[in-house]
Amino acid sequence: MLTCEIVSVGTELLLGDILDTNAQYLSAQMALLGIAVLHRSTVGDNAARLEETVRGACARSDVVLLTGGLGPTADDLTKEVCAAVMGFELVRDEEVADAIRAFFQRRGTPMPQSNLKQADVPRGGNVFPNANGTAPGMAMERGGKCVILLPGPPHEMRPMFDLQVKPFLQAKTTGVIVSHTVRTMGIGESALAERVAPLLAGGNPTVAPYAKQGESLLRVTARAETAQQAEALMAPVLRRIRDAVGEYIYGIDVEDIQHAVVQALREKKLRLATAESCTAGYISKRITEVPGASDVFDCALVTYSNEMKEKLLGVRHETLAQYGAVSAETAAEMAAGALRVSGADIAVAVTGVAGPGCSEQKPVGLVYIGVADARGTEAIRFDTGRRDREFNRYVTASKALHTVWQRVRSI
Amino acid sequence: MLTCEIVSVGTELLLGDILDTNAQYLSAQMALLGIAVLHRSTVGDNAARLEETVRGACARSDVVLLTGGLGPTADDLTKEVCAAVMGFELVRDEEVADAIRAFFQRRGTPMPQSNLKQADVPRGGNVFPNANGTAPGMAMERGGKCVILLPGPPHEMRPMFDLQVKPFLQAKTTGVIVSHTVRTMGIGESALAERVAPLLAGGNPTVAPYAKQGESLLRVTARAETAQQAEALMAPVLRRIRDAVGEYIYGIDVEDIQHAVVQALREKKLRLATAESCTAGYISKRITEVPGASDVFDCALVTYSNEMKEKLLGVRHETLAQYGAVSAETAAEMAAGALRVSGADIAVAVTGVAGPGCSEQKPVGLVYIGVADARGTEAIRFDTGRRDREFNRYVTASKALHTVWQRVRSI
Numbered sequence: 129m130l131t132c133e134i135v136s137v138g139t140e141l142l143l144g145d146i147l148d149t150n151a152q153y154l155s156a157q158m159a160l161l162g163i164a165v166l167h168r169s170t171v172g173d174n175a176a177r178l179e180e181t182v183r184g185a186c187a188r189s190d191v192v193l194l195t196g197g198l199g200p201t202a203d204d205l206t207k208e209v210c211a212a213v214m215g216f217e218l219v220r221d222e223e224v225a226d227a228i229r230a231f232f233q234r235r236g237t238p239m240p241q242s243n244l245k246q247a248d249v250p251r252g253g254n255v256f257p258n259a260n261g262t263a264p265g266m267a268m269e270r271g272g273k274c275v276i277l278l279p280g281p282p283h284e285m286r287p288m289f290d291l292q293v294k295p296f297l298q299a300k301t302t303g304v305i306v307s308h309t310v311r312t313m314g315i316g317e318s319a320l321a322e323r324v325a326p327l328l329a330g331g332n333p334t335v336a337p338y339a340k341q342g343e344s345l346l347r348v349t350a351r352a353e354t355a356q357q358a359e360a361l362m363a364p365v366l367r368r369i370r371d372a373v374g375e376y377i378y379g380i381d382v383e384d385i386q387h388a389v390v391q392a393l394r395e396k397k398l399r400l401a402t403a404e405s406c407t408a409g410y411i412s413k414r415i416t417e418v419p420g421a422s423d424v425f426d427c428a429l430v431t432y433s434n435e436m437k438e439k440l441l442g443v444r445h446e447t448l449a450q451y452g453a454v455s456a457e458t459a460a461e462m463a464a465g466a467l468r469v470s471g472a473d474i475a476v477a478v479t480g481v482a483g484p485g486c487s488e489q490k491p492v493g494l495v496y497i498g499v500a501d502a503r504g505t506e507a508i509r510f511d512t513g514r515r516d517r518e519f520n521r522y523v524t525a526s527k528a529l530h531t532v533w534q535r536v537r538s539i
Numbered sequence: 540m541l542t543c544e545i546v547s548v549g550t551e552l553l554l555g556d557i558l559d560t561n562a563q564y565l566s567a568q569m570a571l572l573g574i575a576v577l578h579r580s581t582v583g584d585n586a587a588r589l590e591e592t593v594r595g596a597c598a599r600s601d602v603v604l605l606t607g608g609l610g611p612t613a614d615d616l617t618k619e620v621c622a623a624v625m626g627f628e629l630v631r632d633e634e635v636a637d638a639i640r641a642f643f644q645r646r647g648t649p650m651p652q653s654n655l656k657q658a659d660v661p662r663g664g665n666v667f668p669n670a671n672g673t674a675p676g677m678a679m680e681r682g683g684k685c686v687i688l689l690p691g692p693p694h695e696m697r698p699m700f701d702l703q704v705k706p707f708l709q710a711k712t713t714g715v716i717v718s719h720t721v722r723t724m725g726i727g728e729s730a731l732a733e734r735v736a737p738l739l740a741g742g743n744p745t746v747a748p749y750a751k752q753g754e755s756l757l758r759v760t761a762r763a764e765t766a767q768q769a770e771a772l773m774a775p776v777l778r779r780i781r782d783a784v785g786e787y788i789y790g791i792d793v794e795d796i797q798h799a800v801v802q803a804l805r806e807k808k809l810r811l812a813t814a815e816s817c818t819a820g821y822i823s824k825r826i827t828e829v830p831g832a833s834d835v836f837d838c839a840l841v842t843y844s845n846e847m848k849e850k851l852l853g854v855r856h857e858t859l860a861q862y863g864a865v866s867a868e869t870a871a872e873m874a875a876g877a878l879r880v881s882g883a884d885i886a887v888a889v890t891g892v893a894g895p896g897c898s899e900q901k902p903v904g905l906v907y908i909g910v911a912d913a914r915g916t917e918a919i920r921f922d923t924g925r926r927d928r929e930f931n932r933y934v935t936a937s938k939a940l941h942t943v944w945q946r947v948r949s950i
Contacts, residue, residue, distance in 0.1 A: 409820020
């Protein structure tokens, strides 16, 4: 199996000015290509440290993927350092130079002369033209090692990788790696791991648990000659996972709970409305992250004040006075109100204490979720167990979506 | 100057399953502490490779900051590997064990025995209690090197760093670094940089422009013996920035546009309502990210379908038929409807094409924003210029919030 190291170059990364999304993107792509990423590193625009990093990476790995430092300014050194390490000479490529001139012409701005530096490419290497910027990518191969250079801006790097570098790497690999992600809610990571413990020791396929914002996931990965063989290796493992924790699984390879909800609603031809207090539109925002959500989603009524709960949802004044806004009674009336006002098929409501600020009886993290449909209305109590406002709102929205998913599946 | 290396631990990072926001956060924090980050690396849950990485980091840097791999499962190895490299013995800390038991008790779930592994700490090291999870952080110092371990989940790592690790590191550094962030909307990064060009060449304080999701920022940073001296260095620079681009500035050191809006509404004692189509609750969600938003925020009416725009907001059927849902006319009627229904002092409405899918006249990225208050109603046209759904929704919500901010400031 080929091994790969990803090197992100740029002082702005080490200063924390920008988030390195390239490293994640390329890691995921390598996994799909069946190339093992064992190390990633980040280094600044400093020739000595960059050279040390590239030499170390070449010593350890078959493929070294670098992003960044291909710009026209003096502190862009990636190409020069890599060419020196790999023993390649840089020569002006007139085709690339023309493309750079054309790029500036299309934009109607004069080309700074320094940009022509980007037309220097390693003699005998590969050149990947840049459709979205001026710096071409390139590859240098020697002694069984392959060093690939990509531009730093994600909107230049990604299409270059997808269209040119991926096929280039695919030609070097044999076999495939296929993985499935089992998504669960309602069970913690440790409890999930304990239930599937015998599977965690497996070599091929591997099963790995991880936690992700109120959810627990199992990633099942197999390595084989063909995708079909990989699937055959995984099938019995997936069956055993379903047997062990099936009641917590809301999807396999589904992107997230909102995608699962939209799909479930679509299958049953149902439309949803939400009534939100502490989440204040977060459920609605997440549902509508799914393209085509308009097929199943009508409206959200965000009633942040008690007055709005009465006015827009018809929650009774006495209910609020007697039980408070954060109560099962209020959650149920909010859900019933949203169903009535919207005319949707199912409505979900949340009211809770996201924090900061709480009382003895109503601690931060306490949430009530109401669901209403033609069969009736019910409310459940839920405690996020945390004091983090953003986390509580996210997890509460997830729990509400999961409650809808369960209700719709039961219809 | 102290040097630091940041090591992110986790196979899920190398597989590209999760984005490493910790490395950026810690990089930015180190910069503020005046500690130079010269390398970052990422390594999987593999004892040999982790040990090699920690040894290399310790050889190069004074401080090694690790995140991740402190969990309760067998593949969480960071603590064991670091203790071995630094020559520390791990011993059970009963105080930490009690905290872990209490954490599970609060959640009302039984504690898996494996979690007690997290109560093992290096004898003679520092322990940083975890207020938001079960794994404590820790520090081991020997031979002029300091290895610090932090949990991987950002909501556990960040407060632990801010409240405990930062003061711990501050005691090791001399002098201070203070910075201010000037936040603007309505001007691009290059145009902003051009307007303040003479300031960008300064050495102390430094001025650096950044683009950030539809906003342009200027970061002003000064280094001095005391915070007061640093402020004195920055004052004239901040004045010159205000002179050059004051009309675009919505705040200095304000967290984001939603914080600016809540503050502006509070100052004028006004209450806000929103009517949202394409953003579908995103404006409401962001406003309520600000603790205490309930003082100024009443409700949001998310009307995703045309039917709901008529039913909940009273948008006229003829308006929708004649101009379409994505039009200045609909935006204005949505805003007026939200104002009327909620009884709030000001209402903002958005309707647009977030993508995917569009027509010749209504391209992806086209948005209309309506605002209504006692003085009347108006609508503006806005084009995000992109085809990315999540980006378009975020930037549209920002623009709507900025529109409210401007309106409130003008009252």
